[in-house]
Amino acid sequence: xxxxxxxxxxxxxxxxxxxxxxxxxxxxxxxxxxxxxxxxxxxxxxxxxxxxxxxxxxxxxxxxxxxxxxxxxxxxxxxxxxxxxxxxxxxxxxxxxxxxxxxxxxxxxxxxxxxx
Amino acid sequence: xxxxxxxxxxxxxxxxxxxxxxxxxxxxxxxxxxxxxxxxxxxxxxxxxxxxxxxxxxxxxxxxxxxxxxxxxxxxxxxxxxxxxxxxxxxxxxxxxxxxxxxxxxxxxxxxxxx
Numbered sequence: 001x002x003x004x005x006x007x008x009x010x011x012x013x014x015x016x017x018x019x020x021x022x023x024x025x026x027x028x029x030x031x032x033x034x035x036x037x038x039x040x041x042x043x044x045x046x047x048x049x050x051x052x053x054x055x056x057x058x059x060x061x062x063x064x065x066x067x068x069x070x071x072x073x074x075x076x077x078x079x080x081x082x083x084x085x086x087x088x089x090x091x092x093x094x095x096x097x098x099x100x101x102x103x104x105x106x107x108x109x110x111x112x113x114x115x116x
Numbered sequence: 117x118x119x120x121x122x123x124x125x126x127x128x129x130x131x132x133x134x135x136x137x138x139x140x141x142x143x144x145x146x147x148x149x150x151x152x153x154x155x156x157x158x159x160x161x162x163x164x165x166x167x168x169x170x171x172x173x174x175x176x177x178x179x180x181x182x183x184x185x186x187x188x189x190x191x192x193x194x195x196x197x198x199x200x201x202x203x204x205x206x207x208x209x210x211x212x213x214x215x216x217x218x219x220x221x222x223x224x225x226x227x228x229x230x231x
Contacts (some may be wrong), residue, residue, distance in 0.1 A: 108158055
């Protein structure tokens with residue numbers, strides 16, 4: 001079965017310190033991996049994506065993620081947190097059409113709090 | 117493209133009334149998803165379509181919920197009769213499995229309040 005595990009339901013960091021949001025996946029296929037961000041009372045916005053090109057992917061707002069096949073991980077990082085980064089973050093896997101599975105698999109989300 | 121368009125953005129209705137939520141996916145996308153989001157349960161997949169055909173509706177909570185996709189550019193999610201516990205934000209997303217940009221695109225959501 002295909003799955004996405006976000007290891008922390010809530011992460012709290014101080015402004016200016018690094019951010020690490022962890023995501024592991026399980027897939028029998030070569031997945032495409034994404035991070036989405038949802039600010040309070042807003043929709044989901046694509047932060048970055050991995051689609052089998054470079055393993056280190058840069059996204060918007062200074063975020064980046066590294067695909068590590070050996071660890072089946074796709075952790076999201078940012079060197080310095082900003083107050084505006086406080087939001088819910090979702091790790092997502094998309095699967096090929098012929099996989100026979102739901103083509104879009106979500107993690108349960110990680111809520112990031114940033115303390116001044 | 118204007119992205120995934122949902123309407124209405126907000127809906128307040130009385131218990132027992134019928135509610136219809138609408139979604140226009142991005143042209144050319146072959147998958148459409150309906151999600152529900154609440155504080156208690158997070159983001160839940162209700163149903164998804166592939167080429168207008170419902171593939172998996174196991175997430176639909178009850179028979180009061182139904183979804184249709186009469187053509188590639190329109191889908192509805194209907195709740196009849198509505199109940200207060202249906203209050204949530206409902207998101208529609210579309211996605212294509214070919215090409216470079218295979219990420220899912222989400223609408224802004226419909227915030228439903230049943231009183």
